[in-house]
Amino acid sequence: MNSLREQVKQYVENCHLDDGGYFFAKMLPSSAMDTYYAVKTLSLLGLKPDRPEKIKRFFLRAVKKNSILSINGLFSATEVLHELNADVEFLYQHLARLNLLRNVMGGFGAIYNLDIAVVSELETTYRVLSILTRLGRDFDRKQLIEFVFKYRNDDGGFGRNHISTMASTYYATEIFKLTGYGGTELDLTVSYLRSRENVGNLNYIEDMYWLTNSLFNLGQKIRLTEWIISFVKGCQRPNGGFARKDVMGIPTLDDTYYAVSILKNTQQI
Numbered sequence: 001m002n003s004l005r006e007q008v009k010q011y012v013e014n015c016h017l018d019d020g021g022y023f024f025a026k027m028l029p030s031s032a033m034d035t036y037y038a039v040k041t042l043s044l045l046g047l048k049p050d051r052p053e054k055i056k057r058f059f060l061r062a063v064k065k066n067s068i069l070s071i072n073g074l075f076s077a078t079e080v081l082h083e084l085n086a087d088v089e090f091l092y093q094h095l096a097r098l099n100l101l102r103n104v105m106g107g108f109g110a111i112y113n114l115d116i117a118v119v120s121e122l123e124t125t126y127r128v129l130s131i132l133t134r135l136g137r138d139f140d141r142k143q144l145i146e147f148v149f150k151y152r153n154d155d156g157g158f159g160r161n162h163i164s165t166m167a168s169t170y171y172a173t174e175i176f177k178l179t180g181y182g183g184t185e186l187d188l189t190v191s192y193l194r195s196r197e198n199v200g201n202l203n204y205i206e207d208m209y210w211l212t213n214s215l216f217n218l219g220q221k222i223r224l225t226e227w228i229i230s231f232v233k234g235c236q237r238p239n240g241g242f243a244r245k246d247v248m249g250i251p252t253l254d255d256t257y258y259a260v261s262i263l264k265n266t267q268q269i
Contacts, residue, residue, distance in 0.1 A: 011240030020058030036076040106147035122171035156188030170210040173217035209258035
């Protein structure tokens with residue numbers, strides 16, 4: 001029987017399309033974010049994509065045609081090209097677009113009326129900081145840390161309207177990692193995450209991803225290891241990919257990335 005690495009790689013590469021990118025539905029055109037998840041999944045496994053030059057050309061063409069100049073497109077292009085050791089200098093000309101995403105609270109992106117596809121008000125800020133970091137551009141760390149703490153709640157978690165969510169808490173820890181922040185106030189954030197660490201709160205693979213990676217970012221380990229590993233492995237489908245839930249659902253590249261990340265952080269791969 002093929003190893004987990006081989007199964008996942010086969011699934012991921014089966015989603016690689018003729019235009020050079022990836023899309024879980026295997027229909028043109030490819031998705032920039034799916035391409036990000038595909039390449040990052042392989043990287044977690046210590047593997048490289050089979051046709052890296054085609055992936056590079058996919059992003060080069062898309063940027064030149066102005067077809068992926070959204071925050072998600074620029075984030076995907078920057079991350080993937082960095083992963084493939086490609087020249088990202090041509091992306092510098094688009095950095096001015098990031099300033100247009102600044103909000104009145106000191107971060108980036110919308111703070112009200114979020115698109116339903118955006119899981120956290122901190123997601124855009126994280127992706128902008130990731131781009132700036134990859135391109136070697138500096139940013140006001142103090143201002144951005146203060147912005148994130150505006151969403152800090154009494155229970156130690158992060159989220160708007162005084163309601164903590166695991167998604168926002170995850171993005172907060174990712175931003176702290178990028179800014180190098182590690183204050184003692186985050187001890188309460190660990191307590192919040194521990195309070196969410198029970199079977200009743202973990203219904204989907206993204207819940208487990210946010211929890212395990214938040215704890216990992218704070219130097220902690222998950223305690224529900226055996227149950228989570230069992231759930232994640234139950235999400236794998238015969239084609240090697242992973243779905244959102246163990247009992248039903250089709251495999252996607254983002255859910256496969258979440259699964260592999262969890263298994264790596266729990267030392268299963």
